[in-house]
Amino acid sequence: MASWNSVPLEITYETFGWIAFFSWSISFYPQVILNFRRKSVVGLNFDFMVLNLTKHSSYLIYNASLFFSSAIQKQYFEKYGHEQMIPVAANDVAFSIHAVLLTAIMLFQIAIYDRGNQKVSKIAIAIVCAVWLVAAVCFFIALPSHSWLWLISIFNSIQVFMTVIKYIPQAVMNFIRKSTDGFSIGSILLDFIGGVTNYAQMAVQSIDQNSWVNFYGNIGKTLISLVSIFFDLLFMCQHYILYPAKKAHIPPKPNKEGAEPLIKSSDDPLSENV
Structure with missing residues (x-):
């Protein structure tokens, strides 16, 4: 396997990688904490969470297999060249494990907290079943020839597909409700940072190796960053621009004698005489 040509770029690569890991990993907690404090999951789309579990499970299978399996690494080098580097880092594997666990915890919260009239749609259930059926068929196809x-x-393609569609139910739900209440914007901000630094990490490796193979050699990692960034920007637009939280109305304070303020509002008929 190829080695790094520049120590500063190697350090930068590792730095970006772990920033992405911590940002993406921490991004799960604001929603978990919000659910716990409210004892409610109203506003969090259940289809989003079910699709997300399949997405992260597929990503874990891909990352762990390519990172730990020497047989798969050999096939990778035979396809892309022995001078290339494996496009999966330790932080990718660590993030995938953590993501599956935290997503499972949020699904458990959905099971025990107030759900209102929300439920998982039949479409989401059908998609998940179809995806895992395809994965099972592909396994038996690959088995004879290894x-x-x-x-x-x-599995990498599955996680890309799930990433593309998993955000749609939440985005549509926010649009219908004209609100992002119950959906943590903190998670989105951290996810955005993770997507940007993950993409930067891949760019640093390409610059060092003077090759862009790691982008199309791990097209899933490339697409997941771009798709995540796109939807994060959409959610930020919904939260801060389209459906900002309404500020509570604060009545004017009376003066010391308890009387009304001397200056009337412009819609008061007596204000013209003041």
Whole structure:
């Protein structure tokens, strides 16, 4: 496997990688804490969470397989060249494990907290079942020829597909409700930072190796960053611009004698005489 040509770029790569890991990992907690404090999951789209679990599970299978399996790494080098570097870092594997666990915790919160009239749609259930059925069929196709790199590329494609569609139910729900109440914007801000630094990490590796193979050699990682950034910007637009939280009306304070303020509002008929 190729080695780093520049120590500063290697350090930068690791720095970006772990910033992405901590940002993405911490991004789960604002929603978990919000659910716990409210004892309610109203406003959090259940389809989003169910699709998210399949997405992160697929991503974990891809990352762990390519990072730990020497057989799959050998197939990767045979396809892309032995001078290339494995496009999966330790922080990718760590994030995937953490993401699956935290998503499972939020699904547990959905099961025990107030849900209002929300429920998982039949469409989301059908998509998840279809995805895992396809994965099972691909496994048995790859088994005779040991085409493991092709198989994990299927899981990589699955996680990209799930990333593309998983945000849609939440975005639509916010649009219908004209509100982001119950959906943590803190999670979105951290997810945005993770997406940007993850993309920067890949760019640093490409600059050092003078090759852009790691972008299309791990097209899933490339697309997931771009898609996540797009939807994070959409959610930020919904939260801060389209559906900002209404500020509570604060009545004017009376003077010391308890009388009304001397200056009347412009819609008061007596204000013209003041």
